[in-house]
Amino acid sequence: MSMNRRSFVKVAASTAALSAMSSFAQPQQPVRYAAVGLGQISDIFMKSVSQSKKCKVTGLISGHVQEKTPKYKSLYGVQDKSIYNYETFDExxxxxxxxxxxxxxxxxxHAEYxxxxxxxxxxxxxxxxMAISSAECRSMIDACKQANVKLxxxxxxxxxxxxxxxxxLARSGAIGEIQEFQGGFRANFKAGQWRLDRKFSGGGSLMDLGVYPLNAIRWIAEEEPVSFAAQxxxxxxxxxxxxxxxxxEFSLKMASGVLxxxxxxxxxxGDNYLMIYGTEGHLRVEPAYGYQGVRFxxxxxxxxxxxxxxxxxxxQFTLEADHLADCIRNNTEPWTSGDEGxxxxxxxxxxxxxxxxxxx
Known part of the structure; x- marks a missing residue:
């Protein structure tokens, strides 16, 4: 049967529309994560990914492949070809x-890997x-930009x-104008942890625990400190x-005058909390930084x-893993990009x- 140009265009358009609809209806392939380092925090992360519909664990990287990877290989169905050590990481x-x-x-x-x-x-x-210095952070940001990958x-x-x-609530005016923050995160860490070794941690309690109230203050205030006092x-x-x-113990002043x-x-x-004081109210988050039970x-x-x-x-880990998955699919910038770190x-x-x- 012969087909004139107008009929051909109509059929082609209909076929393209059906193809697009079919493609749209297909479930998106999960974003596939490899866990680098198989300690406690990665164990939690991998559990969270297993509860996601947007992500899955498909790779493992460890300095102790024989000892640590069999458990996770079995749990998450990771193939041998997707298991690496630090020397073979670049493969x-x-x-x-x-x-x-x-x-x-x-x-x-963090910076190297x-x-x-x-x-x-x-x-x-x-x-x-993010790293142990602002210079390292900048090198990480630059590397990811050059490679056109999300960080x-x-x-x-x-x-x-x-x-x-x-x-x-804090930003909406529900407690009036924000005037002051107070916060803390304290715990009793026993000897033998890498966090107590400067060559691995880059610093002490501020780097590991103090970063929580510091970041929460910056995030909610939506401005950066301009002066510092500390002991x-x-x-x-x-x-x-x-x-x-x-x-x-540290004190900050923002350009707006918020303390x-x-x-x-x-x-x-110790404790873990954040207080936010406004001209017409206040909020207290406690416990603030745990994996569950957050209350204000x-x-x-x-x-x-x-x-x-x-x-x-x-x-919380599932939510952040899903967020990066969405950013990868939609080519959008993560809320907590390298600039935040x-x-x-x-x-x-x-x-x-x-x-x-x-x-x-």
């Missing part, structure tokens, strides 16, 4: 079964703190609905704090508030400098 560039990496390594290794992942063409979700820092509280509600102290004797500080103070410690049975209460212009997260660990390191360098204890 991921030739593995189409891995889209992104989750970096759960000690702080001092982010840059290597970027050169391998893989998107990066890196744990906080997201794992600030999980930014994705928790309870924390988003706190920020909404660093190590009160407990012995080798536990031979290379890192035990406790830090903030917070502290962190590795040497006490306070007084607003319209009355008392008291809400507790219903999320069950590791829901850089700003925290700049602030921490200011805190250490004010305390007379330069970072790293």
């Amino acid at each position: 991921m560039a030739h593995n189409p079964e891995i889209d992104a990496v989750y970096i759960g390594l000690p702080n001092s290794m 982010t840059i290597r992942a970027a050169k391998a063409g893989k998107h990066v979700l890196c744990e906080k703190p 997201m820092i794992a600030y999980r509280v930014h994705y928790d609905p309870i924390w988003l509600r706190v920020k909404e 660093v102290a190590t009160k407990l004797p012995g080798p536990r704090f031979a290379s890192v500080e035990e406790s830090v 903030a103070s917070a502290g962190s410690s590795y040497g006490v049975e 209460k306070g007084e607003t212009k319209t009355g008392a508030v008291d809400e507790t997260s219903k999320g069950v660990m590791p829901y 850089l700003k925290d390191l700049v602030a921490m360098e200011g805190i250490y400098k004010a305390a007379g204890a330069p970072i790293a």
Whole structure:
């Protein structure tokens, strides 16, 4: 049967429309993550990904392949060809079964493996703190831009609905104009952890715990500190704090005049909270930075508030993994990009400098 030009165009258009509809109806392929470093935090992350419909674990990287990978290979169905050690890490560039990496390594290794992942063409979700210096952060950002891959820092509280509600109330005027923040994160860390070794951690309690209230203050205030005051102290004797500080107390002033103070410690049975004071109310988040049970209460212009997260660990990790997956699919920038991690390191360098204890 002959077909004139008009009929051909109509059929072609209909075929294209049906093809597009069929493609749209197909479920999207999950974003495939490889976990870099198989310690406790990566274990939690992989569990969270297993609960996601947007992601899956398809790769493993460890310095102890024989000891650590069999468990996760079995749990997540990872193929042998997608298991690497740190020497063979760069071979991921030739593995189409891995889209992104989750970096759960000690702080001092974040920059190296982010840059290597970027050169391998893989998107990066890196744990906080982003690195051990602002210079390293900038090198990570540059490497990911050059490779055209996403870089997201794992600030999980930014994705928790309870924390988003706190920020909404604070920024909406529900407590009037924000005037001041107070916060803290303190815990008793025993000897033998890599966090107590400066060559791995880059610093003490500020880098690991203090970054939580610091970041929450910056995030909710939506401005950066312009002046710093701080004290660093190590009160407990012995080798536990031979290379890192035990406790830090710091104060910040924002350009707007908002004041903030917070502290962190590795040497006490502590707390984790954030107070936000406004001209017409206040909010207290406590516990603030845990994996579940986040709660806030306070007084607003319209009355008392008291809400507790219903999320069950590791829901925060699932939310952040899904967010990066969406960014990869839609070519959008993560909420907690490398720039967010850089700003925290700049602030921490200011805190250490004010305390007379330069970072790293």
